[in-house]
Amino acid sequence: xxxxxxxxxxxxxxxxxxxxxxxEGKIRGFFHAYVGQEAxxxxxxxxxxxxxxxxxxxxDHGLALAKGVSPESCMAExxxxxxxxxxxxxxxMHFFGKDVAFFGGHxxxxxxxxTGAGLAFAEKYKGTDNVSLSFFGDxxxxxxxxxEIFNMxxxxxxxxxxxxENNNYAMGTSVARTSNVQDIYKLADAYEMPADxxxxxxPEAVHDAVARAVKRAREGGGPTLIELKTYRxxxxxxxxxxxxxxxxxxxxxxxxxxxxxxxxxxxENKFATQEEIxxxxxxxxxxxxxxxxxAEESPWPNEDEVLKDIVMEPxxxxxxx
Amino acid sequence: xxxxxxxxxxxxxxxxxxxxxxxxxxxxGEEVAEYNGAYKVSQGMLDEFGPKRVIDTPIAELxxxxxxxxxxxxxxxxxxxxxxxxxxxLALDQILNTAxxxxxxxxxxxxxxxxxRGPNGSAGQLGAQHSTAFESYYANIPxxxxxxxxxxxxxxxxxxxxxxxxxxxMFMESELMYGDKGEVPEEEYIIPIGKADVKKQGRDxxxxxxNKMMKVALGAAAELEKEGISAxxxxxxxxxxxxxxxxxESVKKTNRLVIVDEQWxxxxxxxxxxxxxQKEGFDYxxxxxxxxxxxxxxxxxxxxxxxxxLPDVPKTVNLVKEVMYMKK
Numbered sequence: 129x130x131x132x133x134x135x136x137x138x139x140x141x142x143x144x145x146x147x148x149x150x151x152e153g154k155i156r157g158f159f160h161a162y163v164g165q166e167a168x169x170x171x172x173x174x175x176x177x178x179x180x181x182x183x184x185x186x187x188d189h190g191l192a193l194a195k196g197v198s199p200e201s202c203m204a205e206x207x208x209x210x211x212x213x214x215x216x217x218x219x220x221m222h223f224f225g226k227d228v229a230f231f232g233g234h235x236x237x238x239x240x241x242x243t244g245a246g247l248a249f250a251e252k253y254k255g256t257d258n259v260s261l262s263f264f265g266d267x268x269x270x271x272x273x274x275x276e277i278f279n280m281x282x283x284x285x286x287x288x289x290x291x292x293e294n295n296n297y298a299m300g301t302s303v304a305r306t307s308n309v310q311d312i313y314k315l316a317d318a319y320e321m322p323a324d325x326x327x328x329x330x331p332e333a334v335h336d337a338v339a340r341a342v343k344r345a346r347e348g349g350g351p352t353l354i355e356l357k358t359y360r361x362x363x364x365x366x367x368x369x370x371x372x373x374x375x376x377x378x379x380x381x382x383x384x385x386x387x388x389x390x391x392x393x394x395x396e397n398k399f400a401t402q403e404e405i406x407x408x409x410x411x412x413x414x415x416x417x418x419x420x421x422x423a424e425e426s427p428w429p430n431e432d433e434v435l436k437d438i439v440m441e442p443x444x445x446x447x448x449x
Numbered sequence: 450x451x452x453x454x455x456x457x458x459x460x461x462x463x464x465x466x467x468x469x470x471x472x473x474x475x476x477x478g479e480e481v482a483e484y485n486g487a488y489k490v491s492q493g494m495l496d497e498f499g500p501k502r503v504i505d506t507p508i509a510e511l512x513x514x515x516x517x518x519x520x521x522x523x524x525x526x527x528x529x530x531x532x533x534x535x536x537x538x539l540a541l542d543q544i545l546n547t548a549x550x551x552x553x554x555x556x557x558x559x560x561x562x563x564x565x566r567g568p569n570g571s572a573g574q575l576g577a578q579h580s581t582a583f584e585s586y587y588a589n590i591p592x593x594x595x596x597x598x599x600x601x602x603x604x605x606x607x608x609x610x611x612x613x614x615x616x617x618x619m620f621m622e623s624e625l626m627y628g629d630k631g632e633v634p635e636e637e638y639i640i641p642i643g644k645a646d647v648k649k650q651g652r653d654x655x656x657x658x659x660n661k662m663m664k665v666a667l668g669a670a671a672e673l674e675k676e677g678i679s680a681x682x683x684x685x686x687x688x689x690x691x692x693x694x695x696x697x698e699s700v701k702k703t704n705r706l707v708i709v710d711e712q713w714x715x716x717x718x719x720x721x722x723x724x725x726x727q728k729e730g731f732d733y734x735x736x737x738x739x740x741x742x743x744x745x746x747x748x749x750x751x752x753x754x755x756x757x758x759l760p761d762v763p764k765t766v767n768l769v770k771e772v773m774y775m776k777k
Contacts, residue, residue: 181523215556224555231522232555236546242512243547246519253475253501253525276512283507437557438592440615445643445690449728 135166162190167386169194171334184263186221188233197225203419209426238271248288267298285350328356459601463608478530514540531567549592566620577747599663601631606640651681669765
């Protein structure tokens with residue numbers, strides 16, 4: 129039920145935000161939707177604790193919502209409002225929620241793989257048993273930083289889990305066209321890192337694989353690479369005409385929709401009645417509608433915010449001419 | 450009670466004192482632990498602090514810089530040594546796109562207190578790829594601070610300030626100066642970031658420099674003194690934020706400014722100083738602001754080409770005479 133509600137929230141949030149972008153022009157900038165990949169967020173949440181730090185790339189709305197950044201502050205961030213989860217300074221690609229250990233959406237492909245290892249380094253150094261989860265796409269798997277980080281994470285047995293959300297396309301370039309090695313989980317072999325390849329459309333499969341990796345990391349066994357085979361229904365970004373794939377291919381994946389799948393499981397096993405599902409749907413839809421109302425009514429950031437949050441030092445002498 | 454120690458010892462004392470004071474401070478980099486540092490800056494630190502806090506890395510500047518940046522966001526205070534700033538270019542993505550921008554992008558939630566340090570600039574006949582001075586590159590970036598030191602006293606006091614600072618700090622040293630000795634107090638001291646130091650008082654001209662070019666500036670001042678020209682010499686110590694007020698106060702007195710800068714000329718530290726002083730001190734200037742920079746070319750290998758490409762005492766003396774209209 130948690131999975132269903134979370135995935136439905138992410139889906140409805142994204143669809144609403146896309147509408148506000150396309151139909152009303154209230155959201156601007158690059159916008160990368162998580163639609164189709166919700167099962168990953170759901171499975172990861174039930175396999176981790178809130179203190180476990182997450183870091184991801186620019187397709188970050190779903191994971192931020194999953195971690196517990198409020199839909200209101202997420203929508204306000206998309207609107208660029210002062211009440212946003214990054215005060216309107218981040219935008220779609222840079223959601224943050226440090227209080228829920230969400231270390232942000234990052235815009236440089238693959239750079240967050242290093243951040244995640246650093247978050248894990250700090251947890252190990254401080255003697256906690258927290259585990260970091262770093263999310264990246266199949267495109268980022270071709271960046272050099274991945275190899276440098278895999279090497280050090282294994283050498284130092286960092287409590288880091290690397291999750292490759294393989295949605296088949298690095299923007300418009302299919303996995304098959306980016307490397308001789310198409311099974312991304314095999315990249316771990318060069319560092320003798322444990323790795324798994326998982327159906328990323330199934331929250332159960334994601335949960336089980338992440339739970340195994342988390343257990344190993346908490347016990348000092350070091351990192352794991354998990355390749356999550358998933359699919360984004362939407363384009364790479366909101367402006368993507370998607371000429372590199374067929375409509376049939378998209379439809380085929382939609383047949384395996386994770387939300388439909390969980391809903392069917394719930395209803396077939398009578399975990400909940402249709403009425404209860406309807407109540408969840410209404411609650412989520414109300415929440416999303418409320419997030420829009422909140423974002424629209426929120427103020428823009430004050431213009432003096434331009435020179436705030438740049439340095440921690442309170443009296444920094446900015447150059448103003 | 451003052452002691453005479455080398456710059457490498459001063460840096461080591463600064464780091465070690467801060468590591469004793471704060472368990473969240475640690476040192477990582479290539480050869481910093483078992484090898485005792487490529488330039489022996491971290492000699493003995495592994496013995497004192499152990500492998501948890503003095504960490505050898507593989508040759509992977511982007512990767513270990515990233516781990517430092519991530520650790521800084523999660524409560525630690527890393528010191529990341531680059532064997533030279535020339536190699537740090539591989540890590541620039543982490544410094545520019547992650548460390549410097551995290552506080553802003555997160556709306557003030559995620560800070561990044563980290564020190565990146567290592568030798569910078571030319572160091573003799575090292576060829577083009579080991580000889581670049583990077584102060585101006587990093588000084589261009591909002592959100593970070595840039596320190597470039599010239600002596601043992603500043604090295605220790607500013608290292609301690611850099612480690613305690615809550616923002617990312619770039620700390621630039623010089624291979625050629627690690628053995629330079631200077632006076633350092635017995636008791637603890639910290640030098641605030643962003644304050645220049647007037648090394649020598651003078652009346653006729655102001656010479657501004659930093660890092661090892663301070664030797665050129667002070668050498669030129671000594672030569673000029675013999676000819677009855679009194680030069681005031683300022684060591685910037687911090688490049689960003691730039692303490693232009695100290696320069697301006699000096700120029701108000703001397704009315705002439707010469708900058709000795711190891712950067713390449715385009716968009717250099719001297720460019721920024723010249724802009725600031727012409728704007729704030731136009732009425733005080735009796736001559737154009739002039740500068741000597743590195744030649745507008747990669748540094749070549751041959752010794753005479755190295756010498757020809759870099760600022761030196763005779764060039765500086767000549768330039769001072771030009772701004773004093775003493776040259777034919």
